[in-house]
Amino acid sequence: MSPQDLKPNEEVIPERVDWLQQKVLHEQLWRVPITVDRISGSIMDGHHRHLVACRLGLAKVPCILLDYEEVEFISTHPSRALTPKCVIEHAQAGQRLPPKSTRHQFVRPLPNCNISLKLLIDNSYQLDYHALRI
Numbered sequence: 580m581s582p583q584d585l586k587p588n589e590e591v592i593p594e595r596v597d598w599l600q601q602k603v604l605h606e607q608l609w610r611v612p613i614t615v616d617r618i619s620g621s622i623m624d625g626h627h628r629h630l631v632a633c634r635l636g637l638a639k640v641p642c643i644l645l646d647y648e649e650v651e652f653i654s655t656h657p658s659r660a661l662t663p664k665c666v667i668e669h670a671q672a673g674q675r676l677p678p679k680s681t682r683h684q685f686v687r688p689l690p691n692c693n694i695s696l697k698l699l700i701d702n703s704y705q706l707d708y709h710a711l712r713i
Contacts, residue, residue: 580642582632585613586620586670590678591627600631609694612641614650614683616663621670623650623683637699641692651684 603609613625613632622629623645632640647663654661661681669676 580615580640582629582637582640584620585615585622585629585640585642586673587622587626587629588666588670588674588676589622589626589680590675591630592678595627596630596634599627600634603631603635603696607696609641609696609699610691611689612643612692614685614689615642615644616667617644617646619667619670621667623681624689626678632699635696635700637696638701639699641694641699643689645685649686653682653684654680655682656680 611625611628613628614623615621615625616623629640652663652666656676661676666676666681
């Protein structure tokens with residue numbers, strides 16, 4: 580998916596983004612897909628990866644589309660009990676929660692994808708994202 584089509588709902592930790600960006604640039608690989616709510620485009624897991632993709636100007640980023648019924652949602656917000664609906668509403672309104680306000684546990688671990696950055700920069704290359712489904 581295009582990083583511009585994804586809807587973040589949490590702030591990030593700047594040092595973590597810097598570290599991850601350097602790692603991606605050094606390896607020239609994108610290793611872990613971003614998990615996204617299939618209906619709203621809200622990011623479930625991968626806010627730091629999303630910002631790295633935007634900083635690097637990637638045309639596409641590997642994503643796994645899921646429904647909230649497929650994951651265990653955990654609110655870790657310091658002062659409120661969040662729900663998936665609340666998180667999606669924040670994403671749609673362009674509002675950001677504090678970093679790490681939510682956790683999503685998946686039935687199976689996310690697959691590594693190890694896709695070359697060159698393929699993600701080139702907007703004409705078509706990746707088979709269905710092969711990345713969990």
